Amino acid sequence: MAGSKYRHSDGVTRPTVVVRDVSMRYHVPSTEAQHVPGRGGPSSLARKVLGRAPLVPVDALNRLSLVAEHGESIGIVGRNGSGKSTLMRLISGQSRPTGGAVYASSVPVMLGVNAALVPELSGDHNIVLGCLAMGLTRAEIDDKFASIVDLSGLEKAIHLPMRSYSSGMSSRLRFAIAASVDPEILLIDEALNTGDAQFRERSKERMDELRAKAGSVFLVSHSLSTIKEMCTRTLWLDRGDLLMDGDPESVTQAYLEYTRHLTKGNNETAARLRDEARGSLTVTEVEARESRRRRA
Amino acid sequence: MVDGVKDEASPDVAGVRVVPVSTQGLLRIGARPGLAEYLRQIWRHRAFIVYDARARVSSGNRRDRLGSAWMILNPVLNGLTYYLIFGLLLNTSKGIENFIGYLIIGVFLFQLSARAITNGARSMQVNKAVIQAFNFPRATLPISVNVREILASVPVLITMLILVLLFPPTEDITWRWVLLIPALFLQSVFNLGVGLILARMISRINDITHLLGFGLRVWMYASAVFFSYERFIDHPRLLAIVELNPLFNVLDIVRDCVLYATLPSWESWAILSVWAFGMLALGIVFFWKGEESYGRE
Numbered sequence: 001m002a003g004s005k006y007r008h009s010d011g012v013t014r015p016t017v018v019v020r021d022v023s024m025r026y027h028v029p030s031t032e033a034q035h036v037p038g039r040g041g042p043s044s045l046a047r048k049v050l051g052r053a054p055l056v057p058v059d060a061l062n063r064l065s066l067v068a069e070h071g072e073s074i075g076i077v078g079r080n081g082s083g084k085s086t087l088m089r090l091i092s093g094q095s096r097p098t099g100g101a102v103y104a105s106s107v108p109v110m111l112g113v114n115a116a117l118v119p120e121l122s123g124d125h126n127i128v129l130g131c132l133a134m135g136l137t138r139a140e141i142d143d144k145f146a147s148i149v150d151l152s153g154l155e156k157a158i159h160l161p162m163r164s165y166s167s168g169m170s171s172r173l174r175f176a177i178a179a180s181v182d183p184e185i186l187l188i189d190e191a192l193n194t195g196d197a198q199f200r201e202r203s204k205e206r207m208d209e210l211r212a213k214a215g216s217v218f219l220v221s222h223s224l225s226t227i228k229e230m231c232t233r234t235l236w237l238d239r240g241d242l243l244m245d246g247d248p249e250s251v252t253q254a255y256l257e258y259t260r261h262l263t264k265g266n267n268e269t270a271a272r273l274r275d276e277a278r279g280s281l282t283v284t285e286v287e288a289r290e291s292r293r294r295r296a
Numbered sequence: 297m298v299d300g301v302k303d304e305a306s307p308d309v310a311g312v313r314v315v316p317v318s319t320q321g322l323l324r325i326g327a328r329p330g331l332a333e334y335l336r337q338i339w340r341h342r343a344f345i346v347y348d349a350r351a352r353v354s355s356g357n358r359r360d361r362l363g364s365a366w367m368i369l370n371p372v373l374n375g376l377t378y379y380l381i382f383g384l385l386l387n388t389s390k391g392i393e394n395f396i397g398y399l400i401i402g403v404f405l406f407q408l409s410a411r412a413i414t415n416g417a418r419s420m421q422v423n424k425a426v427i428q429a430f431n432f433p434r435a436t437l438p439i440s441v442n443v444r445e446i447l448a449s450v451p452v453l454i455t456m457l458i459l460v461l462l463f464p465p466t467e468d469i470t471w472r473w474v475l476l477i478p479a480l481f482l483q484s485v486f487n488l489g490v491g492l493i494l495a496r497m498i499s500r501i502n503d504i505t506h507l508l509g510f511g512l513r514v515w516m517y518a519s520a521v522f523f524s525y526e527r528f529i530d531h532p533r534l535l536a537i538v539e540l541n542p543l544f545n546v547l548d549i550v551r552d553c554v555l556y557a558t559l560p561s562w563e564s565w566a567i568l569s570v571w572a573f574g575m576l577a578l579g580i581v582f583f584w585k586g587e588e589s590y591g592r593e
Contacts (some may be wrong), residue, residue, distance in 0.1 A: 018317050067315050093326035094428050094591045103322035107431050117425050118352075125351045132344035133430040174429065282311045288319050 016185050016216040017091060017108070019066035020286040021100035024086050024240075026060055029053035060086040062240045063099065065284045073217040075231035075248055077224065077255050082237040084220045085189060091218060092187050105215070109134075109183035111175055111207075119163035123154055123173055126162055130177040144180045151206055152176035153199055172199055179206050184215040190222070224252045236277065243277040245284075328587040335580075337433040345436050349443035367448060368455045375403040378522045388523035396463045397555045402521035402547055404456040408480075409487050409543060410512050412445040416491020417508060420499040420590050427591050434590045435583050438495050442488040453480070460554060472553040475560065479549045482572040486542050489575025492583040499590055519543040542571035 031053050044054055061083040068074055076084045089095040091102055092110040117126045127148050131141045149158050152173045162170055188207065211217050211230065221227055227234055227248055234251040236244040238258075244251045254277055261270040329337065338345075354364075379399055382388045389395035419437040420427070427434060453476075460467060498504050519541055529535045538544070545568040549560040 015317055015322070018319070018322060020317075065315075067317060091325065093431055096326050096588050096592070102325040103317075103319050104325050105322055107323075108325065110429075117429060118423070121351055129344070129348055129351065129426070130430060132341070132347055133426065133432045135340070135432070138343060178429070279310060281309045282313045283309050285312050285314045287314050287316045 015067050015103075016070055016072075016105045017066070017068040017218075018103040018286055018288075019064060019087075019091065019100070020103065020288060021063055021065055022061065022087075022090055022097040022102060023059070023063045023099040024061040024083070024090060024095065025098045026058045027055040028058055030056040059240050061090070061097075061237075064242050065100075065286045066235075066242075066245075067284060067286060068216045068218070070215045072233055073211060073219065073231045075227035075234040075252075076218065076220045076237060077222075077227060077234060077252060078237035079259070081239065083240045084237055087237065088187050088189050088218060088220055091185075104185055106184040108185035108187050108218075109178055109181060110187040110189065111178045117162060117170075117174065117177075120161055122161050123152070123158040123165070124149070126173065127158075127177055130174075131180060134181055136181065148176045148180050151179065151202060153202065168196070168199075172203075175203060179203075179210060182210065182213050186210055186214045186217045188217065188219045188221075190220055224256060228252055238274060241278065242281065242283070243274060244281060326588055326591075328584065331581065331584055334433055334435070334584050334587070338435055338439070341432055341436045344432065345440040345443060348437075348440040349447060352440075352444050353447050364448075364451075367452050371404045371407045371452065371456075372459075374407065375400055378403060382522040388527070391527055392524055394465055394467070394555050397460045397467065398551060399522050400456060400459050400463075401550050401554065402519075404452060405480075405483070405546060405550060406516050406519065406521050406543065408445065408449050408452065409483060409546075410516070412442055412484065412487035413490050413494065413512070414508060415441045415445065416488065417494035417498050418505070419491070420495050421502075434587060435492065435580065438491045438583070439488065442484055442491060445487070446484055449480075457554070467555055468557065470553075470557055472557065472559065475553045476550055479546055479553075479560075479568070482568045483543075483546045485572040486568075486575050489572070489577075489579035492579030493575075496583050496586040496589075499586070515541075515543065520547060540567055542568055542575075545571075 029052060047054055064087070076087065078084050086095070088110065090097050091104070092108050093102070094110070117130060121129065124145075127145065128141055131144070131148075132138075136144070149155075152158070152175070154169060154173060157165070157169065158173075162173070165173070217230075219227065219230060231248045234244075234246065234248040235242060236251050236255050244254060254273070258270055258273045258277075261267075261273065328334070379396065383395055383399065389398075392398050416438045419441045420434070423437050427437075457473075461469075494504065494508065498508075518538065525535055525538055525544075529538065545564045549564050549568070552558045552560040552564075
């Protein structure tokens, strides 16, 4: 069940991304104070005195290993809070895991949908700035500038400060900037679902181009049809656990069945399905043949 | 929620598949490069630094109606306040030759440092979106803030010199005015070093922002901006200690050159240089050590 078609041969040849024993735990303030098993000590006492909510640990991602190979498009499905975005942030290097490490053959580029970059600068300044930050030269930027503006679809608004943009406009601009480089490893977090129909069409075209050129693609989406259409392998995460790792058809189907039972309130059936999925999973352990580490 | 109980890591899976992977040729994502490589990366991002600095000079005061004029109005109004309080009411001007010139230089140059340090210190928070969106050496942001402050300070400095010339007693323009350039350069290097240190501290403990304003105010009162040390400190050793203050040495050098037509002492240059380059070295190493932490939520 767990992705027999996508079994790696034993001598791994060209991994693009290696996620090794990665876990992520956040400490967040919780108002649910009394239910937290008392972690005494001076720091929690200090927080109490200062009137701040006590910190509770949240496991966003439990220990997980993963190897992505050249040419794979990996979809990630799961409910809200399942750890999808955390995993993406770890692979892109935006967050550092609390345990383990992520290795990659080149710096991954994330196409996210966050808000403005530098709000007080105009859209065109943000384009140049973003491209320079990604390490492009001025000449390369001059080449790409028109196509970035074109892809963003902002037209005249490109000269206005970014703080005046709607959230859709700024995520379109961000997408256009990030998509201007041809990354070997591409991370897409729900980027397809932004914007109006016209932008969706254009962004999908660009994404297909990038996907064709990229070595590996990671795609987080709630749209199962997108996952099935675009991916060669799919992961199902639930509350920080990896439940399935296999071909998109069977994984999305199992996930769909699970969520259907949840919506109907059949919690026991859903829990059984979850255990079954987890129970038939073959987890990956990465055995690193340590060698001199190349610096980023 | 399906069930309240959280199952433990993985006692219940079907099996374990061990994949041997050679990490050779792979880079660890988010890893901090070595210091030399880090400096090289910063150098490769010099176009980013310059562009960021220049783009933001023009947008800095866009929300104010008077725009960039505030860069000059602010120290002028400050100077006026201090002139009223210290010059006229408290009469700290006694014994200071050309007190107005003395005060103008003090207030204007202090403001340059205060702005550069405050903005450098806040650069990690202000740019969170950029940091999370792209991978680049984070030290470029405090550096670009300081480049921006240098660019923005040119009209401010010109105003300062014009004001010094306007108010009697009139000073002559001598070749020593050229020495302003190395003095202000050293001041900026110092500002950058302090900004780098504070940027990392504030990104970790936000509360330090609240202390920054107090710290700067104490520093201002301790830097002979509107009175001279000699009048209040009799103890020679204490005087020697307060005269190690880097900003005091900047002010001393500039006042010697512009107001008193004397060549600044080599000690002042030495003290200032040690502060500037010492702080820069310390700042870069300290900031670089935290490189992996700045993108965190």
